[in-house]
Amino acid sequence: MGKRCYLLLVLFIAAGSLQSQSLPARKLPHQGVSLQFAGSVGFLSAGYYRRTEKEKIELSLIYGHTPRVFGGPLHSVSFKFLYSPFRVGFLHRFSFEPLQAGVFIAQNFGRNLYVTWPDKYPSHYYWWSNSLREHVFASSQVSFSPAHTAFEKISAYFEANTNDLYIYSWAPNRGAITLYDIIFFGIGIKAGIR
Numbered sequence: 467m468g469k470r471c472y473l474l475l476v477l478f479i480a481a482g483s484l485q486s487q488s489l490p491a492r493k494l495p496h497q498g499v500s501l502q503f504a505g506s507v508g509f510l511s512a513g514y515y516r517r518t519e520k521e522k523i524e525l526s527l528i529y530g531h532t533p534r535v536f537g538g539p540l541h542s543v544s545f546k547f548l549y550s551p552f553r554v555g556f557l558h559r560f561s562f563e564p565l566q567a568g569v570f571i572a573q574n575f576g577r578n579l580y581v582t583w584p585d586k587y588p589s590h591y592y593w594w595s596n597s598l599r600e601h602v603f604a605s606s607q608v609s610f611s612p613a614h615t616a617f618e619k620i621s622a623y624f625e626a627n628t629n630d631l632y633i634y635s636w637a638p639n640r641g642a643i644t645l646y647d648i649i650f651f652g653i654g655i656k657a658g659i660r
Contacts, residue, residue, distance in 0.1 A: 494518055494525065496618070498658035502528070505625050505652015506601060507544045507572055509536050515546075515656070524548040530572075539576060546570035548605070563607040570601045570627075594631055603627035607656075619658035626651050 494516035502511045508530020515526040526546040532538035548568040555561045573581075579597040605625035611618065632648035 494523075496521060496658055498619070498656055500526065500528070500654055500656045502530075502625075502652050502654030504650070505603075505654070506599070506627050506629065506650050507570070507652070508532050508540065508542050509538070511542070511544075511654075513544075513546075517658075521553070522550050524550070524568075526570075528570075532576075540579075541575045542572050543575075544570050544572040550607075559611045559613075561609045561611070563609070566605045566607060566623075568603055570603065572599050572601065572629075573597060574599070594634075599629040599631065601627045601629045616660055617657050618660045619656075621656040621658070622654070623656065624651070624653050 496517040496519070498515055498517075500511075500513040500515060502513070503509070505511075507528050509532040511528050511530030513526045513528035515524050517524045524547075526544075526548070528542075528544040528546060530542040530544065532540040532542075546568060547570065548566055550563045550566045553561045553563050574597045581595065581597055583592055583596075603625050604627075605623050607621050607623040609619050609621040612620065626649050628648045628650065636643045636645070636648045
């Protein structure tokens with residue numbers, strides 16, 4: 467558990483440095499904002515991202531919220547790494563990234579969610595944190611590059627993900643738990659800012 471918290475702290479510090487005008491700004495010159503519905507980062511989430519010059523790597527910091535009516539109130543803060551191996555252009559200003567993949571770490575905050583388990587549980591009774599999840603995901607994205615606007619690119623994407631605890635539970639119980647039970651979906655839009 468302690469190692470996960472330290473890793474999360476390091477990732478958040480790294481994400482914070484993305485806003486500086488030093489080395490990260492030169493290495494990750496493209497920036498933008500995102501809005502996502504569902505997908506394990508909250509009922510609705512908003513994020514800030516930076517991408518490399520050739521737009522193959524993207525780093526994001528995301529805040530998500532789930533209201534009471536949908537099981538909350540819950541809040542989450544996530545750090546996301548995305549890799550886009552290739553892009554296909556079409557109709558002059560459009561592009562399609564059929565397969566993107568990556569990982570993200572989500573720290574959730576809410577009632578009965580603990581960074582460390584309370585003292586009422588014996589030490590090492592649970593090996594996992596109930597508030598910190600490590601996810602893997604795959605996505606597809608379609609983008610439009612408008613001319614003469616503040617936006618360099620507007621994108622829509624679809625994402626599927628699962629997390630460490632779901633994979634660990636599914637592996638020995640494949641007869642009772644299907645892949646559909648452990649995969650979650652999200653859709654979103656991104657706006658790249660010039």
